[in-house]
Amino acid sequence: MKPQAIIFDLDGTLLDTLRDLADSVNEVLEARSFPTHPVLDYRLFVGSGIYKLIERALPEGQRDESLIAECVMECKATYKKNWNRTTSPFPGVAELLDGLTERKIPFAINTNKPQKYADLNVQEFLAKWQFAEVVGQREDMPMKPDPAGPLMICEVMGIDAEACIYLGDSDVDMQTGINSGMTPIGAAWGFRNSDELVQAGAKAVIDHPMELIDVIETFKR
Known part of the structure; x- marks a missing residue:
C-alpha cells in the first residue's frame, strides 16, 4: 500500500533555520560572557525543543535549571527579532x-x-x-x-x-x-x-x- x-x-x-537559531542563542551567550558556537555546531543542539537547545549551548559547568530557564526567556526575546532574517x-x-x-x-x-x-x-x-x-x-x-x-x-x-x-x-x-x-x-x-x-x-x-x-x-x- x-x-x-x-x-x-x-x-x-x-x-x-539554523543561522537564525544560532544567532539568537549566541546573542544570549555573548551577553552573559559565555563562549559562543559556530553556526554549524548548532546542528547537534537543535531538535529537542528550546530548553534542550539552551542546555546544550551553555558551558558544561553552567547548566543548572535556574540559569537555563533564564536563558530560555532571553532566547525567546532574541529569536523574536531574528526568526526570519535568513x-x-x-x-x-x-x-x-x-x-x-x-x-x-x-x-x-x-x-x-x-x-x-x-x-x-x-x-x-x-x-x-x-x-x-x-x-x-x-x-x-x-x-x-x-x-x-x-x-x-x-x-x-x-x-x-x-x-x-x-x-x-x-x-x-x-x-x-x-x-x-x-x-x-x-x-x-x-x-x-x-x-x-x-x-x-x-x-x-x-x-x-x-x-x-x-x-x-x-x-x-
Missing part, C-alpha cells in the same frame, strides 16, 4: 509540496518548535501550501519523540498511522516515526547525516526532497 499522507518535521527538513525553504521543498498537492496526498507538520513560531514560519515561508495541521510545542501536547502529536494529526486527516510517512532530519524524528507506528524517512539535507539517521531507525534516507516522490511511488513497507 502506498503512503496516504506525509508528516514533516519543520527545522532542518522543510526550512533551513530562514528559507530548502531547495526542492517547493517542488515536493507542489508534487504532493498534485497527487492529492495530504501533509502536515509536527515540530518541537514553539507553536507560535511554527505558525509564523509556515505563514511566512510556506503559505502557498495547505497543511492539514501544524503541531508545535505547546502545553497540551507532549514533545517529540512522544507520538501524541503525530497520532492527533492522523486523526485529523482520517488516516491510519501505518499509512503515513514521517520525514525528518534527526534521531528524534526517526524515533517519533517509530513510536507513532509510521514509516520514518530521513532527510539527509538537514542538520544530521545519513549514518545517524539510519542508526536512529530510518527505513530510508533521501538526499533531495523530490526523492520522496520516488519513495512514495515505489513504496514497500
